[in-house]
Amino acid sequence: xxxxxxxxxxxxxxxxxxxxxxxxxxxxxxxxxxxxxxxxxxxxxxxxxxxxxxxxxxxxxxxxxxxxxxxxxxxxxxxxxxxxxxxxxxxxxxxxxxxxxxxxxxxxxxxxxxxxxxxxxxxxxxxxxxxxxxxxxxxxxxxxxxxxxxxxx
Amino acid sequence: xxxxxxxxxxxxxxxxxxxxxxxxxxxxxxxxxxxxxxxxxxxxxxxxxxxxxxxxxxxxxxxxxxxxxxxxxxxxxxxxxxxxxxxxxxxxxxxxxxxxxxxxxxxxxxxxxxxxxxxxxxxxxxxxxxxxxxxxxxxxxxxxxxxxxxxxxxxxxxxxxxxxxxxxxxxxxxxxxxxxxxxxxxxxxxxxxxxxxxxxxxxxxxxxxxxxxxxxxxxxxxxxxxxxxxxxxxxxxxxxxxxxxxxxxxxxxxxxxxxxxxxxxxxxxxxxxxxxxxxxxxxxxxxxxxxxxxxxxxxxxxxxxxxxxxxxxxxxxxxxxxxxxxxxxxxxxxx
Numbered sequence: 001x002x003x004x005x006x007x008x009x010x011x012x013x014x015x016x017x018x019x020x021x022x023x024x025x026x027x028x029x030x031x032x033x034x035x036x037x038x039x040x041x042x043x044x045x046x047x048x049x050x051x052x053x054x055x056x057x058x059x060x061x062x063x064x065x066x067x068x069x070x071x072x073x074x075x076x077x078x079x080x081x082x083x084x085x086x087x088x089x090x091x092x093x094x095x096x097x098x099x100x101x102x103x104x105x106x107x108x109x110x111x112x113x114x115x116x117x118x119x120x121x122x123x124x125x126x127x128x129x130x131x132x133x134x135x136x137x138x139x140x141x142x143x144x145x146x147x148x149x150x151x152x153x
Numbered sequence: 154x155x156x157x158x159x160x161x162x163x164x165x166x167x168x169x170x171x172x173x174x175x176x177x178x179x180x181x182x183x184x185x186x187x188x189x190x191x192x193x194x195x196x197x198x199x200x201x202x203x204x205x206x207x208x209x210x211x212x213x214x215x216x217x218x219x220x221x222x223x224x225x226x227x228x229x230x231x232x233x234x235x236x237x238x239x240x241x242x243x244x245x246x247x248x249x250x251x252x253x254x255x256x257x258x259x260x261x262x263x264x265x266x267x268x269x270x271x272x273x274x275x276x277x278x279x280x281x282x283x284x285x286x287x288x289x290x291x292x293x294x295x296x297x298x299x300x301x302x303x304x305x306x307x308x309x310x311x312x313x314x315x316x317x318x319x320x321x322x323x324x325x326x327x328x329x330x331x332x333x334x335x336x337x338x339x340x341x342x343x344x345x346x347x348x349x350x351x352x353x354x355x356x357x358x359x360x361x362x363x364x365x366x367x368x369x370x371x372x373x374x375x376x377x378x379x380x381x382x383x384x385x386x387x388x389x390x391x392x393x394x395x396x397x398x399x400x401x402x403x404x405x406x407x408x409x410x411x412x413x414x415x416x417x418x419x420x421x422x423x424x425x426x427x428x429x430x431x432x433x434x435x436x437x438x439x440x441x442x443x444x445x446x447x448x449x450x451x452x453x454x455x456x457x458x459x460x461x462x463x464x465x466x467x468x469x470x471x472x473x474x475x476x477x478x479x480x481x482x483x484x485x486x487x488x
Binding site for chain 1: 354436
């Protein structure tokens, strides 16, 4: 239907997750949190929804890379949590391809959730708020690349 | 040939509105960020500023914006619903979709020039009910509940000058629209009262080894094995133990999909086709809008006989609840 580039559903080989779990978790946790803070500073995230995130503990796991990140939102900033002593208020778990498809707005989060490709556990209302907050973000449009002849086939 | 029905698509956010407009919706419908609409979920819907932006975007591309104020004013708070009607008029929406007779009366007296539609939540299934709302409140369009057969829809169309809008795609519920209290039975809140069916604060997804349990205010709705698709956490879609047998006692999770009967829908003079799902993402709106647009456009090609392309069905099946689709009541053999 569309000739646009699409992200396929894929699962990385098992050894990557077992390797990933042995690597330090802080680099990608910091990258994720830095991205969230940039999005906030660019005023892409709605303030009324952000206040609802105060002091909540979030956990994101990428199943097939073994990557994990815990973070919270406090005093207007997303902050990493390296040692958590309580259960997260909201936890996401999915393969890398599902996260990429979500970010690219290629797949619907409800579809991924009901197909069990995206697991969301914890406070359901908070999960819905985060989902709707991300859906409402107007990502800045990137400069359009010149169309290749192949795209017009 | 009748004019092609308008394609009316849902928008729970500005990106979803733009997705609908950019993929061929003739109109988008939306709601305020409060309980005056039946999709009152955390983080969803429009404040006045984003709504003004959305209206500007849609009007700039020649599309209509319909605003749903489709819940029922609660005791002592009628003013909030009146304010929503006034705000909708100030914003310049093309039509307001109302369900409550008191609000219809308010809107038609306070804003006689404003176009009004009767919401599906108004539960009008007969031409008598629709003509009553036309006579008393000047409604220009009615959205039919999903309980009528195609022949019954035609019967209504032939006996009214009010435009008729029907559902074309989206999750099905028990379709007792505007009269369903199942959610209130479980948790004391329902679409008519708080603008949400099975509000998220009552829902618990409980992961256990090999299974996931869904509870609504403590009531076990369903238990899914790891290889099973999950469903919405509503009473009507639960699996219950009835006389020793566990099954979907009320209905199976399923989606309505009218692609197959689009030529008949055109023939009987339906004025607009509505897509369900303001709670869904911009990705869903994109997929469903562009598919129905392609199907509708091929109807008026005229050169070839309409046939449903497998690619359309595949695209819609992907976002269907329960991964199955039906024609719902439209082709029901009984009345």
